[in-house]
Amino acid sequence: MPNGDREPLRMSSVGCRHYRRRCKIVSPCCGQVYWCRHCHNEAASSSSWPHEINRAQIVEVICQLCNHQQKPAQSCDACGHDFSSYYCQQCNFWDDDGIRKQVFHCDKCGICRVGGRDNYFHCDACGSCYPAEIKDSHTCVENAMRRNCPVCLQDLFQSVTQVTILQCGHTIHQVKQ
Template structure:
């Protein structure tokens, strides 16, 4: 399945008027600095603050900014009250976000701004996050699924600037984490262990390989109890070192659930 709507990230371009200095911090491009209520320091963005300090900046409590052109400290707004420098092409009065235009929109249920265009996404009430429009009615809902850390990198998913990949089981990974994990041959969800990609062809190849690989005589009649990670069925199957096949769904994504049994 495709990616969920990401939070906001860096991008090229200028968000201010002529001759206004543009602050490029690696996260955002804007023409003002935020005053952190927590420590009274000025930072280009909350992420720069959090990287440098031992506490986090609450973006919603930011009340003052400093113009990068005339250095005036003022109440947070889109343009400088003194020199009229536009602090950002996009400005959200809730998130206090300034940035270049990336077709951003503020999602009220998510509580943060997302990269758009808005028409390309919808907010899933049960999952409680914005998903790509083609996933409407075409994904497995997991309640508040984004309100947890990515199981690969353990970083926050909901407010991340990296898009989230929705697995068939409904769990989320950062898109980059998904690509890294599965490029190394992993095929299961790190949380529930269900197959996250279509393994039908591989299971068929494993069927053929097992049929061509005879077990030693001492093990030829052995069976074993297994539990299938894909369909959750508990069953018995002939023991084979290459794989233990679920009698219900045909998956080899199984775990041994007991010792060997001699019929």
């Protein structure tokens, strides 16, 4: 995808409201190009063909510095620039704020989490990561995070919205204040 007559993108000026990065993804489901899966899903949800991207099926990204199209990787094969400071090959996830956010990949969850590996534990009974401070006191609810929020009906497990764990063990999106 040529950049046309536009000036090259500055490294600090790229990304979307979800993530800062220097590559866009080519959606395997519809071939459209987006900054991230959330941008794709938001656009697709209001289209005539509502669908969500399967991030594991992403096989192409486009460098936003030189417009080179390639397989997902940490850096561009053509110009050598890193796409972000944090990259997870399993999740096809890039985020320049990943180090600051303490993003880590949980093999058991199969996704990247925010907040630092040492601050979370994976509960096999619940099937998800939870804050370390509730490890000895939380009530297990099988697959509690793999359900939709009972209020907004949106996915909890892969949500970018903070999730609250209730004393009963059920989960819900945190109320915005």
